[in-house]
Amino acid sequence: DAGVIQSPRHEVTEMGQEVTLRCKPISGHNSLFWYRQTMMRGLELLIYFNNNVPIDDSGMPEDRFSAKMPNASFSTLKIQPSEPRDSAVYFCASRKGHNQPQHFGDGTRLSIL
Amino acid sequence: GESVGLHLPTLSVQEGDNSIINCAYSNSASDYFIWYKQESGKGPQFIIDIRSNMDKRQGQRVTVLLNKTVKHLSLQIAATQPGDSAVYFCAEGGGADGLTFGKGTHLIIQP
Numbered sequence: 001d002a003g004v005i006q007s008p009r010h011e012v013t014e015m016g017q018e019v020t021l022r023c024k025p026i027s028g029h030n031s032l033f034w035y036r037q038t039m040m041r042g043l044e045l046l047i048y049f050n051n052n053v054p055i056d057d058s059g060m061p062e063d064r065f066s067a068k069m070p071n072a073s074f075s076t077l078k079i080q081p082s083e084p085r086d087s088a089v090y091f092c093a094s095r096k097g098h099n100q101p102q103h104f105g106d107g108t109r110l111s112i113l
Numbered sequence: 114g115e116s117v118g119l120h121l122p123t124l125s126v127q128e129g130d131n132s133i134i135n136c137a138y139s140n141s142a143s144d145y146f147i148w149y150k151q152e153s154g155k156g157p158q159f160i161i162d163i164r165s166n167m168d169k170r171q172g173q174r175v176t177v178l179l180n181k182t183v184k185h186l187s188l189q190i191a192a193t194q195p196g197d198s199a200v201y202f203c204a205e206g207g208g209a210d211g212l213t214f215g216k217g218t219h220l221i222i223q224p
Contacts, residue, residue, distance in 0.1 A: 048211045059211075099206075104158070106155050
């Protein structure tokens with residue numbers, strides 16, 4: 001079975017550029033989560049969707065970050081404009097239902113120069 | 114146990130011994146708890162979960178214990194193997210929300 005698929009695996013870009021991270025959740029899962037992982041702050045929830053609808057975006061750092069889920073099989077996290085402090089590993093996870101384990105992709109390692 | 118800040122606590126055990134990784138959680142209203150294993154360059158991998166109406170749950174070589182009185186969670190790994198070397202995270206959650214993760218514990222298996 002395919003797990004959560006994220007692309008790209010690595011992204012290096014200059015500050016000021018737009019960055020788009022992509023996620024394909026596990027088929028049949030109705031919740032999708034975006035996390036950011038850094039050494040300083042660990043794993044932090046940015047935003048999550050239930051049935052393609054954003055439920056809580058209070059973890060999104062600032063207006064430069066936005067996320068969409070146009071359908072049940074695809075989500076994007078966009079940073080515009082990017083800054084060096086956005087450098088981190090960004091994970092997407094999906095879940096089948098309430099109190100079910102979240103399953104993570106292998107992340108996108110983002111470096112903003 | 115968990116820590117705050119840059120430094121991950123490290124637990125070093127001999128191959129074949131049992132490991133116990135501890136975690137203190139913060140929200141007494143949390144009703145779902147989960148342990149993840151993260152290897153270098155990979156995403157967190159689900160190990161085992163437990164709901165607040167239980168105090169113990171066993172899987173293959175792993176046992177999770179939940180003490181709601183003191184808000185403590187532990188993961189026991191029996192007969193550790195080299196492949197168990199990783200960072201282990203506990204996480205708490207409830208309702209439809211995402212998970213709140215601890216900072217992680219680095220488990221090192223000595224040959």
